[in-house]
């Protein structure tokens with residue numbers, strides 16, 4: 101059980117975790133591949149030690165050195181940075197950044213405006229569904245729209261997910277390129293003082309938005325039921341703020357107030373009022389053509405931390421690093437399995453090392469399959485890299 | 498091998514035939530100019546292009562016009578004409594491939610000026626970003642005004658060949674093209690397949706259909722492909738230019754000019770000022786803080802109690818810019834003019850002018866004080882004493898004037914020397930230093946800027962240079978913060 105985890109014991113457990121469980125070999129192969137054609141030591145790693153001592157610009161030249169560093173420094177947390185022009189420990193940050201996986205960071209704290217089950221650091225199976233939707237929408241867009249093939253999904257260790265794209269084109273993408281992809285995927289905009297954060301205009305809906313709505317629709321009623329977006333009168337009030345037209349808003353308010361506090365029921369009524377309103381008020385509808393879609397998106401669409409994606413040299417927590425606050429392993433998972441992802445099935449350092457815990461067997465198995473998935477990912481990346489270098493070489497002949 | 502290289506490099510000589518060098522209004526600026534340019538032309542071209550770029554920025558930021566809209570373009574064209582930059586107005590209005598002398602001259606200036614500004618704007622990231630953004634707007638605007646025929650020529654000249662996708666391919670994705678391409682009549686358009694990173698602006702705004710890493714665009718969206726290329730090329734060139742700055746800056750006069758250029762872009766057009774300057778202080782200010790052009794106008798007015806139209810405009814707007822209120826201004830002109838005419842005549846003929854300058858008459862525009870560029874390019878006729886004295890006074894007159902102000906002979910000679918080389922603003926900067934007993938070599942581009950810098954000094958505020966450094970330091974800190982802040 102998670103309750104058994106004690107952060108103070110981390111320093112005692114980590115050496116064993118790093119030597120026995122952390123997939124050092126495959127991890128280095130992944131990084132090497134991502135570094136190509138520059139040597140592994142040009143990659144920046146960073147360690148967070150006990151008491152939040154933070155070491156940047158660490159570099160390793162091989163698997164052996166990484167293991168030595170692990171044992172010597174025993175990092176509570178491991179982050180991965182960019183590939184520099186020279187060894188980052190020498191060159192430091194004035195050196196030029198050459199490459200870096202394209203990364204995404206999605207965190208449930210950004211959903212605090214909409215999720216009602218938990219706040220801040222907390223997370224439960226209910227709000228985890230937001231992550232499932234996010235993962236599925238982003239994954240399909242990266243593959244179908246941008247043609248990326250090496251997309252790695254990683255549990256952040258607490259309440260979010262990370263995505264690493266290792267395709268060559270993604271790794272060498274410049275800042276504007278990263279920014280453009282982030283903006284393409286970002287539909288929710290605006291700060292604390294703006295209620296309605298999604299504006300789709302009145303042209304045709306872009307294919308990628310349609311597809312995202314298809315994904316949302318699979319989960320929407322479920323999430324609506326569990327989150328009770330419009331259950332209480334306070335939430336109803338917040339919901340009404342999303343309707344830009346006074347007349348429609350009043351109609352909706354009148355109808356929904358009288359209904360029992362079931363969000364699903366209220367939602368269906370809202371859609372019905374909206375539909376009849378739109379049939380009668382062609383002109384007023386121009387600015388609300390996609391109101392239903394906009395609200396669905398505001399509730400369920402992925403909320404990206406786009407600064408992480410845009411920045412070339414943001415550090416991001418490494419796969420298989422331990423989350424120091426929860427003890428959970430940042431396991432990798434397949435996007436198509438996101439919906440089966442259970443928070444309490446994530447191995448913790450404790451359940452892995454202590455075979456007397458109830459979850460021990462299950463968690464050890466889950467760890468093994470996560471490592472196996474990681475291996476498969478790296479193998480296919482290595483294959484693609486070899487192919488790329490071959491074609492490049494023949495081009496240069 | 499050697500032989501080949503030689504043959505190649507002789508081909509690049511731009512000085513050859515103008516028609517060959519400049520076949521098209523729109524350029525990608527791939528090859529730098531290698532002809533000789535006089536220092537004077539160098540400076541003029543540089544300032545004129547800064548004015549052009551500033552006009553673009555003003556249209557979007559100050560005037561809040563939507564980039565590339567009709568009003569936006571309209572504003573820029575009329576601004577260029579007002580500033581006397583007809584050749585830029587010509588290049589921006591319609592992009593074509595004519596071969597008249599005016600065409601060729603305009604393209605030549607465009608070419609050289611672009612490369613001069615690279616030197617001025619490669620210095621730091623902030624400048625580079627501003628420059629790239631403006632040049633890109635300019636490029637896009639000009640691309641958009643191209644006729645179909647000119648587009649074909651442009652593509653040929655730049656070796657851009659693309660083949661459209663087949664009808665079958667198009668049919669298979671037609672639903673998506675209709676959904677995701679923001680144009681009508683998709684069915685009649687030819688579509689082209691390019692990598693998504695070639696059209697980042699379309700990707701960013703979700704205005705293109707993407708599939709497997711490719712973007713499907715109609716012909717008119719090629720402006721995105723080209724501007725992406727243009728941006729990339731320009732960014733690289735600026736990085737290279739930055740590394741070679743040392744070589745260029747062997748020449749001190751260039752250093753002064755190039756550095757001043759970016760200072761010249763302060764975003765301030767001095768049309769709205771918060772300061773208040775009482776007219777009683779104008780006499781002493783004209784000695785301490787006015788540039789020569791304004792000091793001359795002030796003295797002329799006091800002496801003859803009259804100024805001709807050009808002078809009233811130039812000096813009146815300047816006064817408005819330094820903070821003389823409309824009421825004070827009226828009183829000031831009235832007091833002088835009524836010494837040689839009766840009040841009724843003044844009210845009838847001249848007060849209109851003054852109110853006009855403050856946007857109270859006529860088109861009611863809030864006119865901006867003239868910049869050096871504008872003043873230097875003014876036509877100055879008989880009886881006029883406006884304009885820039887370094888440009889519009891003959892050497893003896895200038896010499897006497899400066900000596901008359903009590904400037905020592907050595908310094909007078911220096912100013913005259915610089916002036917003779919056609920370096921008017923540098924001379925102005927020298928004058929500034931002498932009056933303030935300093936040696937900072939400020940880049941002067943606006944009489945009101947001159948005045949403000951002088952006032953800052955007399956009020957004991959920090960020098961501009963110091964300020965600028967501070968800003969840079971701040972930016973660096975922000976970057977550090979960012980890195981540390983987003984560790985997850």
Ligand code: SF4
Pocket residue numbers: 788789790791868869872873884885886887921922925941942943944947
């Ligand atoms: S350079 Fe400008 S400020 Fe100096 S004298 Fe000429 S116009 Fe006046």
Ligand SMILES: [Zn+2]
Pocket residue numbers: 215217218222223224225226227228
């Ligand atoms: Zn929850």
